[in-house]
Amino acid sequence: MANGQPAGIPAGYTSQEDRALRMLTYGCYVVSAADAEGALHAATVAWVSQVSFDPPLIMVAAQADGRLAEAIEASEQFAVNVMSDAQVDLAERYVHHASYSPPDPEDFESGIDMGVPVLKQAPSYVECQLVGKLTGGDHTVYVGRVGGGDVRDDEVKPLMLADTPWVYAGLMGRE
Numbered sequence: 001m002a003n004g005q006p007a008g009i010p011a012g013y014t015s016q017e018d019r020a021l022r023m024l025t026y027g028c029y030v031v032s033a034a035d036a037e038g039a040l041h042a043a044t045v046a047w048v049s050q051v052s053f054d055p056p057l058i059m060v061a062a063q064a065d066g067r068l069a070e071a072i073e074a075s076e077q078f079a080v081n082v083m084s085d086a087q088v089d090l091a092e093r094y095v096h097h098a099s100y101s102p103p104d105p106e107d108f109e110s111g112i113d114m115g116v117p118v119l120k121q122a123p124s125y126v127e128c129q130l131v132g133k134l135t136g137g138d139h140t141v142y143v144g145r146v147g148g149g150d151v152r153d154d155e156v157k158p159l160m161l162a163d164t165p166w167v168y169a170g171l172m173g174r175e
Helices: 016-021 067-075 088-093
Strands: 029-034 040-045 048-052 057-063 077-082 108-110 117-119 124-134 139-151
Touching (some): 029 057, 029 067, 029 117, 040 057, 040 067, 057 067, 057 077, 057 124, 067 077, 067 124, 077 117, 077 139
Antiparallel strands (some): 029 040, 029 077, 048 057, 057 139, 077 124, 124 139
16 A cells, blocks of 8 residues: 555545445456447447346446447347457457547457347357346346357456456446
């Protein structure tokens, strides 16, 4: 702890609430969808989880005012692309795409089950049909029923947010 600041915690993030939130674990995924005109949108996200076995449901949280959220709502479909721990550079390409420039279409292909855009280099992905959403904060939580997926390499270690240089947890500037 330097100057009362725990190691690895940016200046300004010292409350117990913030520090506790940062101890939750997160994966690092690229969520993709096509909008009503078929334009591709993708963003690196950390807030993803399976929320039901039967039926299999996945939840993702996307920046509420971002283009990815607009695409998910327009198409009512999305894909969760799992990144490997060796794909930090690939995940980084999509860190700011929730509200900025569109992704490179050459990075994507149609998923084998539902045709949702999926990353060609993702070791695995799931395609989902939107079944619900929860609003109320700066992110919208989308719940999708798993309609397909593929595992291209089951030997990889999934990328965790803690394995990247990014901080996306806690109070993020509320203090």
